[in-house]
Amino acid sequence: MTANDHDVPALLMQGPVPAGEIAASPFDAALWQAIRTQEAIQKMTGGDIRLKALKAFVALNIAAILGDDDHLTSGEIADICKADAALMARFLYAMHAYGVVTTDEDGRYGLTPLGQALQPGSAMWAALGVITSPLWQQAGDSLADTIRAGHPAILGGAATPYPLVTREPDLGPMFDVFMSGRTAGPAAALAARDYSDVRTVADLGGGDGTLLATILTAHPHLNGILVERADVAARADLRLTEQGLAGRVQVITRDIFDDVCPSADRIIVSSVLHNRDDSTNVTLLRAIRYALEHARPRAQLWCVEMLLPEAGIHTSGTDLDLRMMAMFPGGQERTLRQYQALLASAGLNLIEGGLLPGNHTLMIAAPDGA
Structure with a gap:
């Protein structure tokens, strides 16, 4: 031997x-x-x-x-x-x-x-259903073609995957449940902050309303504005009504990347900027800056995203960046420095930040000179 x-x-x-x-x-x-x-x-x-x-x-x-x-x-x-x-x-x-x-x-x-956590109807049950859906799996399988082409191969030139999501009847509602669960931790942390000088909170791309509902429930003096595309706005309107918040929330059906933003003391964009390229985001952020400048003093943007780690370190942000690459044209996770530069391009200063549950980060910004 x-x-x-x-x-x-x-x-x-x-x-x-x-x-x-x-x-x-x-x-x-x-x-x-x-x-x-x-x-x-x-x-x-x-x-x-x-x-x-x-x-x-x-x-x-x-x-x-x-x-x-x-x-x-x-x-x-x-x-x-x-x-x-x-x-x-x-x-x-x-x-x-x-x-x-x-x-x-x-x-x-x-x-x-x-x-x-995998009980039917739970957030992780929904997450698993979304991630293993044909759309998500095909996007991952075509990652090499995406890298060669420079845009998500699965979309065939479309601007976003959302039209494909709506073609699968169960996928849209399941995606809402998934995102609601993903939002629950950050929402609770945001609701615990001080709103004594705030009257109105606007959530742009607020999904089914989980984040906004959590904040409004914790602070009865607040009113809210939720902006979403039509199919999601209808589900958000129903959820907010079921929670007794309909009289305190205005649901606006509109693409948040139109260059119009409602005025509010706190404008929230959560898991929104990572869906788009820098140029599109700057257009949105400039509209937000204009809205903040015409709101009450000390109005702020609260941006919630998952940050990329330092080079050579693996986190869930690393995996999510590849998923964004496969599904959203120009979508990407970014480092804190990259977000700071993006905000500055729109005339916004990063004034505060902090960690949130679920590997998310809160970045608070205000208009230059505010």
Whole structure:
């Protein structure tokens, strides 16, 4: 038996090998580097099957079957799902490793907090539905073509993906639920701020109204304005009415990138600027600056976005930047310095910033000289 033929598995089972031992090993450092490189790539490519496994977990309705506190064996779950018992046992073994389910001493499965978050109708359930939808998957699959062409290949020259979203009847409402969940943390943090000198808050591109509703509920003296395109504005109007806020909110149906912006003491753009190129954003920001200049003193823009990290560091912002590349012409995540330059191009000064839940950042800006 030689080391070259038989010792690799044994050495790998021992875990990472210190650099000093690599030099003394019968394998040279280049081979060890190759092994570790392969492991790193395998870890990255494993993300695809983990996503598909979560999709299968939802499709099999396992979160609903287990509920809040039920514990069932894999066989019982298979029976309810009308699935193969042996494959279900293997599947749940993997989902346990992923942290989606837990097991008790009798081998019965229950939901972890992660599994609970995948209950039907939840924000993460909707997020999974959006991300695994044909539109989102095709956009990712065509990323190489997008890079070659310089614009999202899936759009065929269209300005935004929203017309494609509306073609799939369930995708638009599911996207609202996804974005509502994504907005909940930042919305709560913004609602906790001081509004004593504020009378009106405008949310441009405010989706289904989650953010604005959270702020208005916390501050009964405020009135709100929500601007959205027609299909989303209708759903926002219904949601705000259901929450008893209809009398305090004006819902305006309009493209927010038209060069008109309603006047308000606080104008919010949340997860909006990353959808567009710099030139289009400057047009919007100039309209906002004009509206702020004609509002009450100390009117401000509150911009909420996910920032790109420093070079060489991976965060969710890195992944989101590639998704924007695949779906939005000119859409991109930006660094804080890039946002500061974008605001300055529109005559706005960045005067304050802070971290928000969900890896978001609040950037507060005011017109030059304010």
